[in-house]
Amino acid sequence: MNQQKPPIPVAIPLFIGITAISFSSIFVKWSDSPVSIQAMYxxxxxxxxxxxxxxxxxxxxxxxxxxxxVKLVASGTMLAVHFLLWMGSLQWTSVANSTIILALQPLFVMIGAYILFKEKTSLSAIAGMGIAFIGVFLLIGKGGLSGGGTHLKGDLMSLFGTMAVAVHMLLGQMVLKRIPPFLYSWFVFAFASIFLAAYNGLSGIPMTGYPPREWGIFLLLAIVPTVFGHLLFNWLMRYSSASTVSMSVLGEPVGASLLAFILLNETMNGLQVAGGAIVMLGLILFLYVRPSRTTSEEAVAGLSEV
Incomplete structure (x- = not known):
């Protein structure tokens, strides 16, 4: 399908979107509310x-x-699980580690696409996947050693949360062949909200009584990383290739780490920098070597649904 001519240069909304999603982890860190409440609202x-x-x-x-x-319910459930694990990981590990691990979404989607759709990929893409995972092992290994196990817990939560969002994307890809993306997003958000509300109710987590500051953070989470981030990427898909939009997963760890340094005084040690650089190198190789818009690439572009 030929791309339409954008009303403004693609680089502008892409930069806005990457900046917006980079704030997600900052807002989560700022909030004192349970992550299940943050995600639900x-x-x-x-x-x-x-x-x-x-x-x-x-x-x-x-x-x-x-x-x-059924697929919409399952996709919404996986999105809720993703939020519970990834947002929860920020209580235990650094913004840099959590977002770098989250950037592995395309790799898990590729693995799932191979299992579900028998979609093949090139040896270069597989090599990129291997390089990225080596970087993750460096991040997790150093985090576990330096954090007395707490960083390791957060890193693993981010890893499992990334697997959950990959399943969400693959389920979505099946439904998006029949349903408009905007409508799909709304229903997935609805089912995820229902899951999170049930989780909060069964866990005895209060759903009201939060101070105005917390409601302000809930609103920021909805407007900045979701509307001006992921939903903006949906719009951008009309004017740009899936591979271009999917490269935004590489921008979030960089932007989030920079914001965490400025706003949260978080720093990275040498091994974390090396691990993060290796992950980025592997992902760049992985995302650039695929010549066509495949099922997994479309699903990766579905990060605009998350």
């Missing part, structure tokens, strides 16, 4: 902001099948 507020634009998609609801609804 982030999604609920985003749903409310999206609602006025959903009405034009009402005729599309007739296309929904029972299988579509």
């Amino acid at each position: 982030r999604l609920m507020i985003t749903m409310l902001l999206m609602l006025p634009f959903c009405f034009k998609y009402i005729p599309e609801l007739r296309k929904f099948t029972g299988a579509d609804i």
Whole structure:
């Protein structure tokens, strides 16, 4: 499909989107609320902001099948699990480690696409995947040693959270062949919110009574990284290739680490810098060597749904 001509240079919304998603981990660190509450209200507020634009998609609801609804529920559940694990990881490890590990999304999507769709990839992409995982092992190994086990717990939570969002993307890719992306996003956010509300209720976590500062952070999480980040990437997909948008996963760790240094006084040691650089090198190799828009690449572009 030929790309439309964008009304503004692609670099401008791409830079805005990368900057916006880089703030996500900062807001999570600033909040004193349970991560399940942050995630629930982030999604609920985003749903409310999206609602006025959903009405034009009402005729599309007739296309929904029972299988579509099952996949939407499963995708929303995996998104909720991702938020619980990844946002929770920030309580135990650094912003740099957590976001660098999160950048492994494309690799897990590729593995899932091979298992589910028998999609093959090149040896160069596999080599890039191997290089990236070596970098992650350096990050996790150093974190576990230097943090007395607490950093290791956070790194592993981020890793499992990244696996969960890869499953969410792959499920979404199946449904997006039949449902508009905007409508898909709204329903996935809805099912994820329901899951998180049930989790909070069963865990005895209060859903009200938070101070105005916390509600301000919930609003920031919805507007900045979600609307001006991930939903902006949805819009950008109309004017740019999936590979270009998927490269934003490389910008988030850089932006988030820089913001964490400025706003949270977080620093990285030499081994963490080396591990992060190796992860970025592997991901660049992985994302650039694929010649065409494959199922996994489309799913990677689905990070705009997260």
